[in-house]
Amino acid sequence: MENGMRRRDFLKVAATSATGAVLFAGCGRIGDGVPETEFKIAQPVYTPNDWAFGRDAWFATAAPPDQGGYGLIVRVFEGRAKKVDGNPDFPGVRGKSDARAQALVQELYHPDRLAGPQRAATRGSGQFQPISWDSALQEVAQILRDAGGERAVLITTRPSSSQAAIIAAFQRVTGIRHAILEPDELVVLRSAVRRLFGVSTLPIPDLANASFLLNFGAEFLHGWIAPVQLARAYGEFRQGRPGQRGLYYHVGPRLSATAANADRWFPIVPGTEGLIALAIANVLLTEGAVPRDRFAPYFAALGLDEARLTNDYSPERVATTSGLTAEQIRELAHALVEHEPAVVIAGTNAAVSTNGLFNLVATLGLNLLLDSLNQPGGLLLNPEPPLPELRIADDA
Known part of the structure; x- marks a missing residue:
């Protein structure tokens, strides 16, 4: 049986490919989601094993949750992954990816990657012995039966919603406790968002439609929450609208690479982000820059009232400890109302102080x-999963 292509078939494919190339070349810059080249994304569940041999096959997948969970496509040739790229049809990234996504191929084929379960050899030797999956599962099951649920802990990074459902089912059967390990910054950020907005999912700023960004220390260009989506949105914020360039002020103790991209950097004393935010709120209140009824949820989240905000957090008083002048604090407050729509974000440096929760509640509460x-150019809240079994327990 011949595996070669007949001359007539080759000419058909060549003609079709040339036509397709012309069409895509003509519309490649229309809209935001049209790919520069045409390709077919295969469904691995229903694809025959030999379908991909002799040509590239693209499979859709997603980045790990701790890398943003955005859509990826993987180029596979004869059963081996060769290249990872962003999915051009995935909202937010539109075909972009970061260095961590590019490194997934190296992670897959790393020579030290474990090929299966292993058991520790003699304690202290640093050696491990390969065992079969059946032996490993039986041993773990016996350990769980002997230890009981209250003495066993399952430790993971933050799972996706589908992984959370599997973990919840496993907990119901075994009684095991579940501990999630993630950076302290994100733990504090989730607590602040829950207190302010009543959700445990992380929000994201709509930079592409914002006119002004006030950032309290969040390294959104270098790994914060969704770096690929935010970096792409920042490009739209700066250059995506003809005749309009977004204005960016950065408030933080360190001139990081993210701060260096700002129009103005306001250096402050570390840990005073929350005080500055309250001083800004003081200006907005005393000058009547925003309706007074908007302050009720802000006061409730912080345990304050109007009298205390007015008396204790004036720009002049906060200036004595924050590193900013009273005039600079007023400038920040005026910029928020003069350049609409405006959005405030906070994290990283502001979150890792001993008063990190106060800092984030005070700063994010300015929204x-x-x-x-949930307004164009504002702070977008991610909704909770619609099914209760897909929600991650807040106390996990």
Whole structure:
């Protein structure tokens, strides 16, 4: 049986490919999601094993949750992954990816990657012995029976929603406790978002449609929450609208690479982000820059009232400890109302102080005063999963 292609078939494919190339070349820059080249994304579940041999096959997948969970496509040739790229049809990234996604191929084929379960050899030797999956599962099951649920802990990074459902089912059967390990910054950020907005999912700023960004220390260009989506949105914020360039002010103690991209950097004393935010709220309140009824949820989240905000957090008083002048604090407050839509974000440096929760509640709460929640150019809240079994327990 011949595996070669007949001359007539080759000419048909060549003609079709040339036509397709012309069509895509003509519309490649129309809209935001049209790929520069045409390809077919295969479904691995229903694809025959030999379908991909002799040509590239593209499979759709997703980045790990701790890398943003955005859509990826993987080029596979004769059963081996060769290249990872962003999915051009995935919202937010539109075909972009980061260095961590590119390194997934190296992670897959790393020579030291474990090929199966292993058991520790003599304690202290640093050696491991390969065992079969059947032996490993039986041994773990016996350990769980002997230890009991209360004495056993399952430790993971933050799971996806589908992984959370599997873990919840496993907990119901075994009684095991579940501990999630993630950076302290994200733990504090989730607590602040839950207190302010009543959700445990992380919000994201709509930079592409914002006119002004006030950032309290969040390294959103270098790994914060969804770096690929935010880097792409930042490009739209700066250059995506003809005749309009977004204005970016950065408030933080360190001139990081993210801060260096700002129009202005306001250096401050570490840990005073929350005080500065309250001083900004003081200006907005005393000058009547925003409606007074917007302050009620802000006061409730912080345990404050109007009298205390007015008396204790004036720009002049906060200036004595924050590193900013009273005039600079007023400038920040005026910028928020003069350049609409405006959005406030905070994290990284502001979150890792001993008063990190206060800092994030005070800073992110400014979005309540601006009425920018779930508005174009504002702070977008991610909804909770619709099915209860897909939700990750807040106390996990």
